[in-house]
Amino acid sequence: MTVLEGPSIPATTPSEVAGFIARDHGLLIAGQWRPSSGGRTVVSVNPATGQPLATLAAGERADVDDAVAAARAALADPGWRDISPLQRGELLHALADLVEAHADELALIESLDNGKPVSVARAVDVGTTAKLFRYFAGWPSKFEGSTIPISPRGGLRVLNYTVHEPIGVVGAIVPWNFPMSMAAWKLAPALAMGNAVVLKPAEQTSLSTLRLAELIGQAGFPSGVVNVVTGLGSVVGAAIAGHGGVDKVAFTGSTAVGRLVTAAALGNMKKVSLELGGKSxxxxxxxxxxxxxxxxxxxxxxxxxxxxxxxxxxxxxxxxxxxxxxxxxxxxxxxxxxxxxxxxxxxxxxxxxxxxxxxxxxxxxxxxxxxxxxxxxxxxxxxxxxxxxxxxxxxxxxxxxxxxxxxxxxxxxxxxxxxxxxxxxxxxxxxxxxxxxxxxxxxxxxxxxxxxxxxxxxxxxxxxxxxxxxxxxxASPFGGYKQSGWGREMGRAVLDQYTETKSVWVNLT
Missing domain, CATH: 3.40.309.10 (Aldehyde Dehydrogenase; Chain A, domain 2)
Structure with a gap:
């Protein structure tokens, strides 16, 4: 244990958590941690004290460009592109193991950064994150295409089958209320289906996602498969939503911001899934x-x-x-x-x-x-x-x-x-x-x-x-009607959000 000066971190904070929080946190791009291209930073605040907790890199549009380029390079790299479905599942299982091994550390980071009780962070946020990676680890070898009995004109004999392919680069924008588990809501299915991700955590609560990104590297995911760009939503989030090199954006947050994300995505007609507000x-x-x-x-x-x-x-x-x-x-x-x-x-x-x-x-x-x-x-x-x-x-x-x-x-x-x-x-x-x-x-x-x-x-x-x-x-799909969103998170249903379905026709006549 370490004793710290200042009001933001309790004196009983374990040294590994205190040391992590005290770093100047950079952006993860192509497997390397680096400062913002503009050199700017944003401060995370401990909600219990109202005092500064950590310093984060404030990413710029140029950093999003670099992160998207790194993700596209990872998609083309045989080290990610050509691994088997079972190998993708093994990587997700390894990541779940690491989340569970660091559960107490992750829960305390989440509690200090977000304010929620550490018992809730341990049981819900960390527990859900590990479960998500384990559940979706089973899908890569089971998300099957199909052969379709068709009736072509002219008496042709035709084999028609479908295959599911990665959608490409996924821009994931997550909120501050469940920072790490909401990131896992997007990361787990995206990675299971073979995509690469540019992830933007909320500027108020980025710390647990940054620690999770370190564990993703330790689990063995190739460089560039997951990139993390911290910073303001109006800068980083907007750049991801409007980026021509992003093939799909997955957003969780307010309905008002969801409308902005949708409008920005129209530039290259990227796919959009939204998990928005409620008044239940x-x-x-x-x-x-x-x-x-x-x-x-x-x-x-x-x-x-x-x-x-x-x-x-x-x-x-x-x-x-x-x-x-x-x-x-x-x-x-x-x-x-x-x-x-x-x-x-x-x-x-x-x-x-x-x-x-x-x-x-x-x-x-x-x-x-x-x-x-x-x-x-x-x-x-x-x-x-x-x-x-x-x-x-x-x-x-x-x-x-x-x-x-x-x-x-x-x-x-x-x-x-x-x-x-x-x-x-x-x-x-x-x-x-x-x-x-x-x-x-x-x-x-x-x-x-x-x-x-x-x-x-x-x-x-x-x-x-x-x-x-x-x-x-x-295992159960989650999402809303009306202005509560588009599409579903989790379960079998979410896999369609992270894949393209290709229909292949073979003339056998």
Whole structure:
């Protein structure tokens, strides 16, 4: 262990983590770490202290050009182009092994950089990353083409078959809420299918992705197969989205930025997949267990500080059990321990940045001005140490007496703010649940499976959880309806996003 000066890193931080964070972090291009071509840097901040944590290279358009050139060279290199499907799978398995071997280190890096509890980073972020690489390690030798029985004109005998080929250079742009696991959402299928990647992590939370990139090299992936360009989204992200040498862009983030990515991609008509925002309804029928619902609803909105695209931010409770559910839920919310992510007792950490805290605070003020009532939270938690005076902390917040005319009900807040409403008529409930530009996910609680399946069928969302919430798995496709995105992440479905299908016709006459 090492003892460090300054407020950004706890004194108990292990030396390997402290040493990694203290570096001047460069860009990974063609297997080499180097500074930005313009020499500029960007500072990562510890959300728990509001103080500088690490210095990152701020990439320029020229650096994206170099990264794309390195990726195209890797695609043409026999060391990547010609390896067998089983060998690609072996590389992904080796990477999963390394992620698991460095799990505690990666989780602490993620916690310090993002703010989330280290227990969540260990179980969810690191655990999901390893599972993703393991799951997709099995696909390279199993993603088969097909032979197609056709009926050609003139009585010709023709063999028609399909093959799946790598799409080429993938530009992957990932968000700050799950930095490493979201990077793996894109890296795992892209690499399994034989592509090369230019990866842009969020400027607020690049550290875990940079450490993952080091492990990718240790696993044996050839130079240039994965390139990482850190920096501002308006510079690096925009350059990737508009680059003529990028064949596909995979983006996770806000719907507003997703529109910009789509517009930029039109230049060379590159393929685009988008995983965007959400304002997910969490529905409670009158036969549900209030205590179980209260626990699940708290987890659904306060997990990861509410900074989750699937957050169950709109709670609809049947009027018959509304008071009982809300009483139990508010008690649960008040018991949540808010503190720095590295503290084992912490259940909810700070928000990621000062601007995000300001945004969430403005939504709370808007809701109260519109007539909502503050049932709990809404302020900075008491009892935090002086070293966290500038941290971006907010109590779990519940607003009641809300209506669909309010911004807090209609817009994605991306913070620990729950809006609660009563309902009595199921048809009106479904209309209100679907009355949103988003359609990412929904939750439903009932012991009546007939009603559960009927309501699930009526909800316009890519994922519906029944008597559970926020479950994902690498084998199950994930994505949204409407303005929540295009395409699917994970599962068999995502492989089509990272391949081109070629139809081959052979005249046998």
């Amino acid at each position: 309804p969490h529905i409670v029928l009158p036969d549900a267990d209030p205590a179980a619902v209260a626990r699940a609803a708290c987890d659904g909105i306060f997990f990861n500080q509410g900074q989750t695209c699937t957050a169950g931010s709109r709670l609809y409770v049947h009027a018959d059990i509304y008071d009982e559910v809300m009483s139990a839920l508010i008690d649960e919310a008040r018991r949540i321990v808010v503190g720095p992510g590295h503290d084992p007792a912490t259940q909810m950490g700070p928000l990621v940045s000062a601007s995000q805290l300001d945004t969430v605070g403005s939504y709370i003020e808007s809701g109260l001005a519109d007539g909502a009532e503050l049932a709990c939270g809404g302020s900075r938690p008491a009892g935090l140490g002086a070293e966290y005076a500038d941290g971006y902390f907010l109590e779990p917040t519940v607003l009641t007496e809300t209506t669909h005319a309010m911004r807090v009900v209609r817009e994605e807040i991306f913070g620990p703010v729950l809006v609660a409403m009563r309902w009595t008529d199921v048809d009106d409930l479904i209309d209100k649940a679907n009355d949103s530009p988003y359609g990412l996910s929904a939750g439903l609680w009932t012991n009546d499976l007939t009603k559960a399946h009927r309501i699930a069928a009526a909800i316009k969302a890519g994922t519906v959880w029944i008597n559970c919430y926020n479950l994902t798995d690498p």
